[in-house]
Amino acid sequence: MMKKQARLLFTLFIAAAFLTQCTQQSGNNSGNSSGGALASSAAERVYVKPGDYDEFYAFISGGFSGQLSVYGLPSGRLFRVIPVFSQDPEKAYGYSEETKPMLMTSKGFIPWGDSHHPDISQTDGTVDGRWVFLNENNTPRIARVNLKTFETDEIIEIPNSAGNHSSAFVTENTEYVVAGTRFAVPFPQKDMPISDMKGNFKAALSFIKVDPQTGRMNIAFQIKMPGFDYDLSHPGRGKSHGWFFFSTYNTEEANSLLEVNASQNDKDFIAAVNWKKAEEYIKQGKFTTQKVRYAHNIWDHETHQAHTKWETEVKVLDGSLPGLVYFLPTPKSPHGCDVSPDGEYIIGSGKLAAELTAHSFTKMLKAIEDKAYAGEAYGIPILKYEAVNAGAVKNPGLGPLHTEFDGKGYAYTTFFISSEVVKWKLGTWEVVDRQPVYYSVGHLMIPGGNSRHPFGKYLVAMNKITKDRYLSTGPEVCQSAQLFDITGEKMKLLLDFPTVGEPHYAAGCPRDLVHPKTTKIYKLGENKHPYATKSEKDAHVVRKGNEVHIYMTMIRSHFAPDNIEGVKVGDKVYFHVTNLEQDYDVPHGIAMIGANNSELLIMPGRTETFVWEPKQPGVWPFYCTDFCSALHQEMQGYVRVSPRGSNVPLSWSLDGEKPGE
Amino acid sequence: MKYFSILLVALLIGSFACQSESQSATGARQAPEAQTTSAPAKKQGQAYVKDNVSQANALQVAESLDDFSTLVAAIKAAGVENSVVNAGPLTIFAPLNSAFDKLPKGTLDDLLKPQNKDKLAYILTNHVAPANYPLEQLKKEAKKGRKLYMASGKYLQVEQKGDDVYVGGTKILKTVKVSNGWIHVIDDVLVPES
Numbered sequence: 001m002m003k004k005q006a007r008l009l010f011t012l013f014i015a016a017a018f019l020t021q022c023t024q025q026s027g028n029n030s031g032n033s034s035g036g037a038l039a040s041s042a043a044e045r046v047y048v049k050p051g052d053y054d055e056f057y058a059f060i061s062g063g064f065s066g067q068l069s070v071y072g073l074p075s076g077r078l079f080r081v082i083p084v085f086s087q088d089p090e091k092a093y094g095y096s097e098e099t100k101p102m103l104m105t106s107k108g109f110i111p112w113g114d115s116h117h118p119d120i121s122q123t124d125g126t127v128d129g130r131w132v133f134l135n136e137n138n139t140p141r142i143a144r145v146n147l148k149t150f151e152t153d154e155i156i157e158i159p160n161s162a163g164n165h166s167s168a169f170v171t172e173n174t175e176y177v178v179a180g181t182r183f184a185v186p187f188p189q190k191d192m193p194i195s196d197m198k199g200n201f202k203a204a205l206s207f208i209k210v211d212p213q214t215g216r217m218n219i220a221f222q223i224k225m226p227g228f229d230y231d232l233s234h235p236g237r238g239k240s241h242g243w244f245f246f247s248t249y250n251t252e253e254a255n256s257l258l259e260v261n262a263s264q265n266d267k268d269f270i271a272a273v274n275w276k277k278a279e280e281y282i283k284q285g286k287f288t289t290q291k292v293r294y295a296h297n298i299w300d301h302e303t304h305q306a307h308t309k310w311e312t313e314v315k316v317l318d319g320s321l322p323g324l325v326y327f328l329p330t331p332k333s334p335h336g337c338d339v340s341p342d343g344e345y346i347i348g349s350g351k352l353a354a355e356l357t358a359h360s361f362t363k364m365l366k367a368i369e370d371k372a373y374a375g376e377a378y379g380i381p382i383l384k385y386e387a388v389n390a391g392a393v394k395n396p397g398l399g400p401l402h403t404e405f406d407g408k409g410y411a412y413t414t415f416f417i418s419s420e421v422v423k424w425k426l427g428t429w430e431v432v433d434r435q436p437v438y439y440s441v442g443h444l445m446i447p448g449g450n451s452r453h454p455f456g457k458y459l460v461a462m463n464k465i466t467k468d469r470y471l472s473t474g475p476e477v478c479q480s481a482q483l484f485d486i487t488g489e490k491m492k493l494l495l496d497f498p499t500v501g502e503p504h505y506a507a508g509c510p511r512d513l514v515h516p517k518t519t520k521i522y523k524l525g526e527n528k529h530p531y532a533t534k535s536e537k538d539a540h541v542v543r544k545g546n547e548v549h550i551y552m553t554m555i556r557s558h559f560a561p562d563n564i565e566g567v568k569v570g571d572k573v574y575f576h577v578t579n580l581e582q583d584y585d586v587p588h589g590i591a592m593i594g595a596n597n598s599e600l601l602i603m604p605g606r607t608e609t610f611v612w613e614p615k616q617p618g619v620w621p622f623y624c625t626d627f628c629s630a631l632h633q634e635m636q637g638y639v640r641v642s643p644r645g646s647n648v649p650l651s652w653s654l655d656g657e658k659p660g661e
Numbered sequence: 662m663k664y665f666s667i668l669l670v671a672l673l674i675g676s677f678a679c680q681s682e683s684q685s686a687t688g689a690r691q692a693p694e695a696q697t698t699s700a701p702a703k704k705q706g707q708a709y710v711k712d713n714v715s716q717a718n719a720l721q722v723a724e725s726l727d728d729f730s731t732l733v734a735a736i737k738a739a740g741v742e743n744s745v746v747n748a749g750p751l752t753i754f755a756p757l758n759s760a761f762d763k764l765p766k767g768t769l770d771d772l773l774k775p776q777n778k779d780k781l782a783y784i785l786t787n788h789v790a791p792a793n794y795p796l797e798q799l800k801k802e803a804k805k806g807r808k809l810y811m812a813s814g815k816y817l818q819v820e821q822k823g824d825d826v827y828v829g830g831t832k833i834l835k836t837v838k839v840s841n842g843w844i845h846v847i848d849d850v851l852v853p854e855s
Binding site for chain 1: 793
């Protein structure tokens with residue numbers, strides 16, 4: 001009894017001591033907060049304590065890497081590189097039999113792509129964290145990345161297009177994701193002299209319908225436009241929902257030395273496309289159906305396989321159909337084409353212009369009603385500049401590119417030549433702040449930037465050139481992102497971090513839209529892969545002519561079977577491997593000596609396949625490539641390869657017995 | 662045991678009080694230094710990772726069964742809960758509550774004392790093989806006369822008598838597959854020979 005009381009007393013004493021200490025610390029904290037020195041340090045504002053989570057996801061495109069990187073903000077920590085348009089041997093993307101079809105195109109299998117503009121799906125004009133859409137510039141395609149699995153679910157090729165740059169931006173309920181054409185081409189393609197370009201090349205603006213439940217994409221229609229370069233685009237929102245705006249350059253239709261020849265016109269255009277009108281025209285049958293052939297690659301979540309569906313038709317509307325498209329004159333080869341959160345202002349950034357141009361949606365509607373035309377181009381009305389222009393930010397900097405918004409009445413524009421981000425006020429067009437970036441910034445991103453509701457806390461500037469900013473790595477140095485706090489009147493630089501490939505553009509959203517909803521494992525019971533082996537006792541090997549199919553399982557810490565004999569030189573050996581684990585974060589890998597291929601990295605419950613064509617008789621090992629368990633190093637096996645024509649019978653075993661026997 | 666619970670509760674109360682106080686005092690994030698030192702280390706590690714789709718691991722299965730409450734309490738007192746949920750693979754010979762009752766009077770209470778934490782952990786690790794041993798595999802081991810290497814560093818004899826399998830002289834009563842290996846239920850504590 002005495003003892004128990006003593007224990008209790010001791011316990012209370014400890015608790016009391018603890019509380020006292022705690023109070024003192026709170027006191028210190030108040031001091032910090034009012035003192036400001038520590039609380040306001042940039043280091044503290046980007047510090048995410050070990051084990052804590054970042055506030056935002058940032059999905060940063062890899063540009064010429066063809067991929068999409070996932071970072072946390074404010075820490076700038078890299079979590080994952082999602083393979084989209086380029087092969088990724090780490091994840092077997094584009095190497096496994098299951099994922100190869102994702103990179104199929106009408107031009108055959110293409111192992112690389114140039115990813116540009118990620119955009120997060122939206123509901124009611126707000127980012128909803130379901131999918132990221134991403135465009136490929138070189139072989140025109142759009143991908144949809146699933147934010148539950150962080151894998152590419154679908155890639156659709158865009159016919160009649162070349163240089164799919166003004167993409168992959170979505171409308172405010174993800175009704176459509178768009179694709180444009182940067183390089184006008186013969187439409188449809190044909191053999192003709194390049195010098196005959198003017199008037200004969202055309203450009204397609206594609207509207208791809210997105211299924212609201214599944215996200216599945218389908219090209220609803222293309223608008224055949226004059227052969228200009230369509231550069232960037234953004235959807236109308238709120239009052240301007242139903243419209244889409246595309247910037248153009250090279251309205252000169254030059255086919256050579258564009259740096260001079262495409263800079264002749266004083267003004268190019270922003271094309272305002274009324275897609276609701278387009279829907280009416282489609283309903284009325286005012287389209288032509290063009291025979292085409294393009295790949296539509298879809299990941300099947302039940303069979304864990306991609307397949308390519310060949311699409312053969314596309315509906316084409318002519319851009320000169322009445323009321324479908326209007327041109328808004330915009331100075332000097334506009335690049336960025338950004339729409340304010342309320343949908344009223346369309347900001348054009350003339351790459352060579354001395355000012356930023358803001359057009360008014362309200363004025364545009366009035367000008368259309370009044371037929372305030374300055375002329376027409378290939379049957380498309382050109383609205384009078386004065387009739388649509390709302391104002392301009394004068395002498396903002398050199399080489400304006402892109403603008404994003406904080407939802408509090410301010411806009412932020414990047415300047416490539418003068419290497420800076422400039423904050424200005426919508427409506428008054430006055431410059432409020434400017435901060436240097438290091439160096440030559442391209443895009444910038446505010447989470448939720450392309451929506452009615454930006455999260456105006458952080459701004460990420462993405463730089464093309466870094467020169468002396470990091471430890472040198474030879475002639476090629478990293479490109480970078482820079483994080484600014486934009487909660488105050490002045491922007492405050494918090495952090496620099498290097499990026500994967502070219503950080504072309506990014507999309508961001510609060511973590512809670514994604515983090516709690518991610519997939520943890522694939523359920524083995526729901527695995528409908530035709531070569532799945534759902535239990536170790538079902539593991540076996542089958543020969544079909546010179547094809548050998550190994551139905552293999554993996555679990556901590558062995559393969560079944562792990563000894564295989566009867567394989568011959570000249571065989572094509574398919575390893576169909578199922579990870580039997582049903583536990584979060586327990587992948588297994590497999591690699592085979594001499595396979596002209598990548599490893600497989602197989603998540604719990606999934607089946608993947610690689611092909612091995614043995615070239616030499618011998619006994620050849622395979623092993624687990626992912627440090628899966630304490631006995632990972634023991635996770636290995638052998639395949640005996642006999643010469644062509646050998647009569648060694650096909651056999652397989654685990655610990656001296658056939659699995660299941 | 663009760664002593665530990667009381668201490669834990671006291672510390673938890675302390676940490677909550679601390680948190681709310683510092684938040685109301687500053688209304689802002691604490692300085693990083695303060696964050697790392699202001700509270701006792703919260704329960705961290707893989708044992709505290711929860712999701713609703715993964716198969717249950719060894720500890721989660723043991724916790725869900727009343728028959729293992731003493732074992733679970735001992736695992737926590739010894740501070741080895743994160744090891745028991747590790748990727749493993751692990752084969753755990755799990756003594757029932759009745760097995761602990763068979764120990765000489767006072768032994769368990771003694772082991773649960775903080776100063777005996779290492780000793781308790783050593784005894785517990787003698788129940789864990791860092792390997793994947795389903796029952797069929799244990800029969801094979803018995804047939805081949807191979808001993809089981811335990812996490813304690815000791816070896817356990819495995820025997821087959823009729824359909825029954827015995828480890829360290831005690832019979833396996835039941836086998837449960839868990840996400841990180843196997844639990845074989847036994848009714849004796851396998852105290853390592855000194």
